[in-house]
Structure formats: structure tokens, C-alpha cells
Amino acid sequence: MKDYNFAYLDEQTKRMIRRALLKALAVPGYQVPFASREMPMPYGWGTGGVQVTAACLTPGDRLKVIDQGADDTTNAVSIRRFFQRTANVEVTERTAEATVIQTRHRIPEVPLTEGQILVYQVPIPEPLRFLEPRETETRKMHELEEYGLMHVKLYEDIARHGEIATSYAYPVKVEGRYVMDPSPIPKFDNPRLGGNPAIQLFGAGREARIYALPPYSEVVSLDFEDHPFVASKADHCCDLCGSGRSYLDEVITDDQGSRMFVCSDTDYCASRQAEGHRGRLSPERVA
């Protein structure tokens, strides 16, 4: 497609975003403001992630896009096709083969490696937003490391539910300094934020913020001494590939209350099935 610049955005815009990315990598967990552009998709569809991806892509890259772990949902397919058309880059569904992975709400199950870039779509970058509505005040709280309020939220969780009920967008502290919202990934994925060999970039388009985790960052999920952080998942195995270690989606299969649990990471599930792993509801077993 010749009508657009490579990866849709013009070079000056990509340069501006790259400057924000470099600053974000230099100060892990700090929210860097950037001049977010209107993208040809609605806010909430990943306009922040798309801009970050556009700024990172080179013609030699191989792109993977996932939405809740899946490669085949509308959001993932649309964004993948968008970059196929505007950047003409190779695309893949295989985590291990991708150089840039844009994700919504998951970290792939297959461990990432050095040289890979994971781009998150972020709806609300400010972890303190629902506790303190004033932006001026939350910035001051970050500046002065006043994070007691974050624990008030966790306290309220335990007081009301008997445990920390926050199950996604679970707040983390980065390199002992900034408290960061890891975007709405399940807390099951939190342990893989830290010590990850890949570069992790977070883009919030509507809120015009970029933040980042450089490779091998120290990331600690906030908790109490007597109510430690637990990376929870549904207590089942995948019904298609039998994996007991992956994060599961619950799928309602009829109106009689039947349900099945399947890996939310479609690439992981498919490769396990290709290797011959089977679950409770695999076609050949049921038939």
C-alpha cells in the first residue's frame, strides 16, 4: 500500500513516540506523556498499543497480535491486518517466531526471549485513578512515593471478601520505586512481568501515556504480610490440550449449565494439541 507512510504514522510522529519510549525505558514504571494521535479505530480498541507498535516496527519484523490471549478475535485480526496493509510486515501466530507482539490483557504462555518486544494496550494507565480522582494529586503521589492509598484498596478487598479479590490490573511496584498498573492482565500473569527478558512497552492512547519495563526489571506485586499475593487461575485443566499450567477461559457451551475450560492463549493450546496432548473434551475422546 503506497498511500500511507510505513506503519501508517508519519516519521515525525514515530520519532516523538520513540523519544517517549526511551524515556519510559530509562525510568521504569513512570508514565511518560506523549502526543497521542487519532488512529483509524475507536478509543478502547488499542489506539495506544497500535501507536507504540507502529513506532517499533521495522520492515524486517514479524508481528503477532493477541486479544485476551487469542489470535483470532476481531480486535486481534483487525490490528494484524492493519499492519499487514500499512507496513507490509510478516505476521505470525507463533509466539516464539514473533519479534513484536501486541497484546490486550495477556502475556503469552510461552516464555519470551531477548530481542522480543511485548506491546500492551492500556485503557487506564494510572493505578491510583479510582482511589484519587485528581490527576494533579496522583502525580504528586508518584513524585513523593506516597503509595499508602494503594494498600487501602487491598485492605478494602480483604475486609469485604476475606482475600485480595483484585484479579486483574493488579498493582505492582517497579524497581522499588513506581507503582504501576500492568494493564488489565490477569494477576496470574503478574509474576512474568518481572525478570522478563523481553522489552515490555505499555501504550495508553486516550490517556496519552506511555510506560515501560526494560528487560529483567524487578517487579513486585503489592500485598500484605499476612495476605500474600497469589497468582490465581481457574482450578481446572484445559479441556482441549490438558494443560494444568496455563491461564484458562471458561466457556458456556449450552443453556443447561455445561461449561468447558480452555487455554486463553490459542497459540499455546494449538501447539500442545499438535504435539499430541489431549484434554477432557478433545474431539477424538468425545467421539
Place this chain on the structure above:
Amino acid sequence: MGAGELGIFGKMMPQPLLSVHGLTKRYGARIGCADVSFDLWPGEVLGIVGESGSGKSTLLSCLAGHQRPDLGRIAYDGADVLTLSEAERRRLLRSDWAYVHQNPRDGLRMGVSAGGNVGERLMAVGARNYGAIRDTATDWLGRVEIAAERIDDRPSAFSGGMQQRLQIARNLVTGPRLVFMDEPTGGLDVSVQARLLDLLRGLVRDLGLSVVIVTHDLAVVRLLADRLMVMKSGRVVETGLTDQVLDDPQHAYTQLLVSSVLQV
């Protein structure tokens, strides 16, 4: 504790906890408060009285660091408060100092349970044990006469008097040494006021708090304050022991103020 100085008998003389000199705050051409000086000693309760617009709230907000005075010095425990960095000042505000607002809605988080409200200051200074925080919160709710089973209720479900008591518990939980109170009994009916005053008096005596209390209600300072400062048009017109000022007012305005109190 900062260094005291040696008195004539060779004993350590205590130094004032809060020392204010020539404090002035202007709003453009108008005067908020002008040339206010006083010392507050450890364990002492200082009442500031005056009519609306006399500058008492301006003075209190300057003292508590909510506003910056134009002129003057404020020393807390020997250290100049006005030259502290913002980080240090805010640390002081959530550990050594406390501020009780007139309207409990300004001082409480209305969307957070009573226990969370009391626990916030603990967590802000680094408490990370849920059980311990909850025990302390329960203890403090008891001290301000709120039933322990209301610990998970939100302040919006509390009466005005309970909200004010909760605000006091929330402020005192970290064991501050200096408490600023802005009309703590404003907006409460008289019987609730009386109980709150009783409670406050007990807490102040038990904990040995130093308090600066701003009010227009002379009955409140009669009960709580050791010393009194009367303000008019932004200036201090009379100071002295509470009973002395109230029973034998010298300045014309103080006489007017004292004689204006309705007798039932």
C-alpha cells in the same frame, strides 16, 4: 526532640513544640492574618477564637501547611517548617501532625470503610500487616465509641457525630504530637457536641497531645483549651489563660464576644 537549653538550675528546659513569629498572610490588598506570634508547648491546648472572617481559619491553614504565609517563621520542634521540602512536609503531615476538618467529609474517604479510613495513615507510614492494621483500627474505633461491628461500614452510613469521631480516630491512630482542629464541633447538635468534647478532652489528656483548636464557640475552648488567643480583623487582640480571658476580658472586642454568649 530538639535540643533544649540549660535553665538556671542546670535542668533541661523544654522548648516549645510549635513556635510562630510574625506570621502574615494577605489575599491581595486584604489581610488574612497579620503579625501573629505565639509558642505552643508540649501537651498544651491553644484555642483561637474570633468571629467569622477574623482570620482564624487562614492562620490554621498556614500553620498546617495548606497555605504558604507571606511573612513570618514557623518552627516545629526547633526546625523551620517553611523551608522543608514538600516530601518532608507531607511526611510530617501524615505522621507527627494531624488535621481535623470541620466537615468530616473533607477529612474522610467516604467510599472507603471505617476500618480502611483509620488504617490509611498506618499504611501510609508503612504498615503492611493486615491483621495488625485491623486490630489497631478496631481498638481506635472503640476509643472513639464506635461499635467494632461497624468497622466494615462506610462513613456515609454513619451519623454526623460518628463521622466526626471517626475522623478523629483516623487522625490520632499514628500517635501524632500536634493536632490542628478546625471547628471540630461545628454542625453537631448540642448533646452530640457535649459527648464529642468529653471524648476529645479525654484523648488530649491521655495522649498528652498539643492542640491548636479554632472555633467561634466559647464553650468549646472553655472546656478544652489551656490558653486562648482572640483574633479580630486578622490580628491577635488578646491572649492569656482561658479562664482569665473569658472571666476578665480586657479588650473591648473580647468583652463583646464574651457578653454575646446566650445564657439559657
